[in-house]
Amino acid sequence: MAVSARRGxxxxxxxxxSTALRLVDTGGVEALSMRKLxxxxxxxxxxxxxxxxxxxxxxxIICSTAAQRMTLPPDDGAPWPEQVRALALAYxxxxxxxxxxxxxxxxxxxxxxxxxxxxxxxxxxxxxxAGVPEPELRRTSDVLHAFVLGFIIAETQGHxxxxxxxxxxxxxxxxxLITHGLAxxxx
Amino acid sequence: MAVSARRGxxxxxxxxxSTALRLVDTGGVEALSMRKLxxxxxxxxxxxxxxxxxxxxxxxIICSTAAQRMTLPPDDGAPWPEQVRALALAYxxxxxxxxxxxxxxxxxxxxxxxxxxxxxxxxxxxxxxAGVPEPELRRTSDVLHAFVLGFIIAETQGHxxxxxxxxxxxxxxxxxLITHGLAxxxx
DNA sequence: ACCTGAACACCGTTCAAGT
DNA sequence: ACCTGAACACCGTTCAAGT
Numbered sequence: 001m002a003v004s005a006r007r008g009x010x011x012x013x014x015x016x017x018s019t020a021l022r023l024v025d026t027g028g029v030e031a032l033s034m035r036k037l038x039x040x041x042x043x044x045x046x047x048x049x050x051x052x053x054x055x056x057x058x059x060x061i062i063c064s065t066a067a068q069r070m071t072l073p074p075d076d077g078a079p080w081p082e083q084v085r086a087l088a089l090a091y092x093x094x095x096x097x098x099x100x101x102x103x104x105x106x107x108x109x110x111x112x113x114x115x116x117x118x119x120x121x122x123x124x125x126x127x128x129x130a131g132v133p134e135p136e137l138r139r140t141s142d143v144l145h146a147f148v149l150g151f152i153i154a155e156t157q158g159h160x161x162x163x164x165x166x167x168x169x170x171x172x173x174x175x176x177l178i179t180h181g182l183a184x185x186x187x
Numbered sequence: 188m189a190v191s192a193r194r195g196x197x198x199x200x201x202x203x204x205s206t207a208l209r210l211v212d213t214g215g216v217e218a219l220s221m222r223k224l225x226x227x228x229x230x231x232x233x234x235x236x237x238x239x240x241x242x243x244x245x246x247x248i249i250c251s252t253a254a255q256r257m258t259l260p261p262d263d264g265a266p267w268p269e270q271v272r273a274l275a276l277a278y279x280x281x282x283x284x285x286x287x288x289x290x291x292x293x294x295x296x297x298x299x300x301x302x303x304x305x306x307x308x309x310x311x312x313x314x315x316x317a318g319v320p321e322p323e324l325r326r327t328s329d330v331l332h333a334f335v336l337g338f339i340i341a342e343t344q345g346h347x348x349x350x351x352x353x354x355x356x357x358x359x360x361x362x363x364l365i366t367h368g369l370a371x372x373x374x
Numbered sequence: 375a376c377c378t379g380a381a382c383a384c385c386g387t388t389c390a391a392g393t
Numbered sequence: 394a395c396c397t398g399a400a401c402a403c404c405g406t407t408c409a410a411g412t
Contacts, residue, residue: 010395034386044397046387051395055386103294106337109346136360142347143338143361150293150337151330159296160329173323174330177368184367185360197376221405231378233406238376242405 011043013051017061021098024062028100032059059104063111066101070094072122080129081179087122088175091148092155099156106149131186140185144178198230200238204248208285211249215287219246246291250298253288257281259309267316268366274309275362278335279342286343293336318373327372331365 019040023032034055038045052058073086095102105111112119115138123141132140151174154160160170206227210219221242225232239245260273282289292298299306302325310328319327338361341347347357 033384035384046398047396049387106293106340106346107290107344109341109344112346139353139357139360140364142341143357143364146338146341146346147334147361147364148337149341150335151333153293154296154329154333154336157294157296159293159299159333166326170326170330173326173372174334176372177327177330177334177365179368180371181364181366181368184371185363220403222403233379234377236406 011041011047011051013061015041016048016051017058017065020058021062021065024059024100025098029059029104034058060111063101063105063108066094066098067111067117067119069097070119072118075125080126080182081175083126083129084179084182085175087126088148088171088178091152092171095152095156099153102149102153103157106153112145127182130182132182133186140182147178148174198228198234198238200248202228203235203238204245204252207245208249208252211246211287212285216246216291221245247298250288250292250295253281253285254298254304254306256284257306259305262312267313267369268362270313270316271366271369272362274313275335275358275365278339279358282339282343286340289336289340290344293340299332314369317369319369320373327369334365335361 016037020032020037023037023040032055034048035045038048041048048058052061070090072090073083076083078086114120120141123145124137127137127140127144128134155167155170160167203224207219207224210224210227219242221235222232225235228235235245239248257277259277260270263270265273301307307328310332311324314324314327314331315321342354342357347354
């Protein structure tokens with residue numbers, strides 16, 4: 001029988017990636033090693049290679065696993081500044097849960113290159129609502145996404161004061177900068 | 188004589204850090220290993236530890252070496268939006284030369300924590316000029332710095348189109364977002 | 375003071391062998 | 394099909410020994 005030596009059920013990609021994600025969330029990307037992950041799963045390090053091509057591929061999988069857990073705000077018909085805020089909040093909440101992943105993401109553009117991802121579609125929709133003309137959509141969304149990434153990573157990595165009140169104020173300043181900026185851009 | 192085995196002059200911190208910086212600039216932070224660096228310097232890996240506490244300390248030294256090479260625009264009396272642009276351009280030029288360092292920086296807040304650094308003082312000066320009230324200086328500069336970091340890293344890491352024309356356009360969009368944002372914040 | 379070699383505890387990954 | 398152990402080529406770092 002092809003049964004794992006460690007217990008009844010065999011190793012699954014699901015199990016591998018969720019355990020790996022847990023390691024990364026708690027200890028950062030540098031806390032993830034194939035050998036530690038295998039130990040955590042109570043399995044031989046080399047067994048992992050049967051489910052995953054290599055470490056880079058594994059991190060790629062972790063990223064999409066985590067991305068799917070990000071719940072984006074629906075189009076509720078609210079004014080666009082409120083929708084900008086709601087979207088930024090969604091980024092923010094996700095980043096707090098998976099801080100290391102966002103840092104990794106900023107250094108690995110492949111992960112978010114596909115413009116059909118919900119995250120881009122949502123951003124496009126809100127920018128259209130804000131009056132950004134169609135030929136400027138790509139550029140404006142690129143810049144905004146980079147801004148928000150920078151802010152979120154700065155916060156989760158400890159560049160900013162970490163008491164809850166100051167976090168709220170910083171977030172507010174960021175949102176006001178963006179909404180005023182967008183208004184000025186299109187007005 | 189306490190003379191290096193490799194040639195006339197002994198190993199110096201200067202030499203170590205500039206060689207290390209070169210490695211990081213060309214191959215990213217992950218291309219820097221104590222052993223490769225030692226090979227590059229034609230020296231035993233362990234000799235490095237006589238000049239530097241460990242790898243982390245070395246990277247810290249590299250960061251400040253590079254930081255000193257960043258030339259910030261002086262106060263030329265120009266209107267604040269132009270000075271914002273000039274400062275952002277300084278960030279940008281530096282980032283193009285040392286892309287890997289900025290990614291590292293965003294994950295290591297210690298490096299830029301000291302508010303007496305020229306970079307913060309310059310930013311404060313410009314924000315005062317833009318009419319940001321004193322009690323908001325810290326917050327506004329934090330947010331802006333995070334935005335610019337995000338944008339610069341996104342660009343140097345390949346999130347954005349890389350043809351020169353599009354780079355200029357993206358930069359322009361970013362600056363306009365920021366200046367309009369600031370104007371709206373204080374107006 | 376400055377440099378070195380051997381050694382230790384880690385990595386990712388390949389490959390041939392087991393069931 | 395799935396798992397494993399031994400092996401290879403790398404890491405950072407300590408420590409005792411050399412000049």
